[in-house]
Amino acid sequence: MQQYQRQSIVSNGPTPPNLSRKRKRAMEVSWSEVQEQDTSGVYRDYIIIEDTPPPTMSSATSVNGGYSASYQPPHYSAPIRTRARAAAEAQAISSGSSSSTILGPPAKKRKREQEEVRARPTKKATVASHHALVPTSTKKPAVTQAVAASTDATKGASCDDKEGHYIIVPDDIIKDRYRTVRLLGQGTFGKVVEAVDTRTNTRVAIKIIRAVQKYRDASKIEVRVLQRLKERDPMNRNKCVHLTDWFDHKAHICLVTELLGICVYDFLKDNDFAPFPRHHIQSFARQLLGSVAFLHELKLVHTDLKPENILLVNNAYNTIPIPQPQTGKRVVPPKQKRILASTDIRLIDFGSATFETEYHSTVVSTRHYRAPEIILGLGWSYPCDAYSLGCILVEFYTGTALFQTHDNQEHLAMMEAVMTKMPAPFARLGARAKPEYFTKDGKLQWPSAKATRQSKKDVKATKSLAQIIQPTDRINVQFLNLVSRLLAFDPAQRITVKEALNHPYFTMSIPEEI
Incomplete structure (x- = not known):
């Protein structure tokens, strides 16, 4: 398995999520x-x-x-x-x-x-x-x-x-x-x-x-x-x-x-979409990768990994006051943030789980966590679970979904904004399967003819992964590397969940924080 390579990026400090396009997940279904x-x-x-x-x-x-x-x-x-x-x-x-x-x-x-x-x-x-x-x-x-x-x-x-x-x-x-x-x-x-x-x-x-x-x-x-x-x-x-x-x-x-506690998405929502502390993210990541590695050993692909399908075992939390910046002479009261007392979780909903040797439907996964090979109709296997986990870990870090879209071409354009351009071999495969999404020279066609003004603005506002997870310390450097390898465009280049469990990120001792 070849490692996904990223360019080194220098940053002066962490940047909060782009508040101008912080949209809560759509509340509709089709x-x-x-x-x-078959x-x-x-x-x-x-x-x-x-x-x-x-x-x-x-x-x-x-x-x-x-x-x-x-x-x-x-x-x-x-x-x-x-x-x-x-x-x-x-x-x-x-x-x-x-x-x-x-x-x-x-x-x-x-x-x-x-x-x-x-x-x-x-x-x-x-x-x-x-x-x-x-x-x-x-x-x-x-x-x-x-x-x-x-x-x-x-x-x-x-x-x-x-x-x-x-x-x-x-x-x-x-x-x-x-x-x-x-x-x-x-x-x-x-x-x-x-x-x-x-x-x-x-x-x-x-x-x-x-x-x-x-x-x-x-x-x-x-x-x-x-x-x-x-x-x-x-x-x-x-x-x-x-x-x-x-x-x-x-x-x-x-x-x-x-009977378990609430799902992780509900906890985020109740906590005003505040991100989890980094030591909690490490605990969640280790448990989730272990659960999915177990499924893959049994020749099962979950196909629908998302925060709604991750339940807390215990809902208990502590409330910590977070000081807010003062606006002029007005005194702004501190904001209350919930910190989980336990990060113990359970993976649920195996209704879409598919044995590797059995029939694979054309489209799987909830939109926000869907891998590019599924969107392009190139077939899917175990790597699509790894991609979903990458999206989930970024959501834990920022508090909001990484990709907030309902259109395939816009989704692919956002993926390129986050992870740079598709590798040429993978793009060629995609162009053969979905030529309507690509130019004649095999590059993603964006903006498309049907793209709305808002869609163009949303793609332009999408930050790169290194802007979202700024490598300001050793912890973020390793976390960024792990997530970038989980989100690799080409499933053949994507890290497996078993390999991810041996990533240096999990050898680090992350101090408690809020």
Whole structure:
């Protein structure tokens, strides 16, 4: 593996993120259903999530290490709603009549990308409580006959809404064992609830898959992956979420996992997108690289690494006052910054994980963390995970996503602004696969004919990696080198996650800071 080389850069000091274009991640999502022919020539239905949004619910962070959830449920007063009443209210809402049912916030749509993308039907809602949520389709899916016939015999009402989602009722008993507490989130593929395991008196998270056959089939792929991970790492030294139980409940596949804290993106958002301290970044990087190296040893590619899929084990934090610059005679109070008490994390959401020897869909990864070879349609493998990790580490350092765009050509132009021009051999491959993005001499065509004024301004304002991570001390020099090798354009030149674990950056002792 050849090392990615960078020019030496001299800087007078650290520069904060460019505040003029600090945009919070888009809060919309676009998804569609397409058909794609697999390697055996059979046409299959695929669900495409073009950009997965960050969590849309406010988080409640605990400082005492207790359980918490990004969605705080409504307060239910006596009498508690029965499933029959909940089903009737859901039906009333769908028909436009008024109802007193309290629902979670509606999912928001994101601007559709200008591309037809295809992916496996395994991109699902989280296996834990704080994963990014995706909206449901506006079209009514074909529910299986088993679901259509599924009823609550004791209460005389269906346990599903018209979209095949399980209707969540407090204190409902699932599989004669799990007592529901509250809804944690809802996505295209199902709902996640907090529940109490009545046998062990412990709290768990249960992902309840929609009672639609294609989603049931997709969930079984994730079960297979999660079982493999637990079988090969029973002590969970590699920090991937563990499946503790799974079963079929009234035509709904249910996946039970430990109940964890909020996702790393939620913590950043609640902390006003303040960057993590450098010693915390080193801890996160070591754990994430170890988790992904474990997946790669098992011939698995995660394909959807992002802060929303990294959960904190404990939400506890300390609050530190940060003095603010004074404006004239006005006294500006200090800003409060949260510092995690523990950096222990778990990697989640293996719904899109792909075995290297099995079918690879054309497009994978959430837009902000998508590798250039995927955008250019050159195929992908383990290096796409390394690229996503590079984007994540930069986000930890600055507090905001490195690439904030929804257009392929603009995305590639921003990549060149961050990492300099594409290597000529890689550009030639890209020009053959996507000639519309390149000039006749094989260079990225930017600005393109369709580029807007704002798009041009955004690309021009994009800083180079050395301007973002200024090499002002030994720690930043090594961190910059590690990230630049993870973000190499050519996947053949990109450092592997196993090699990255042996990078000199991880031999350094980084003092505690805020």
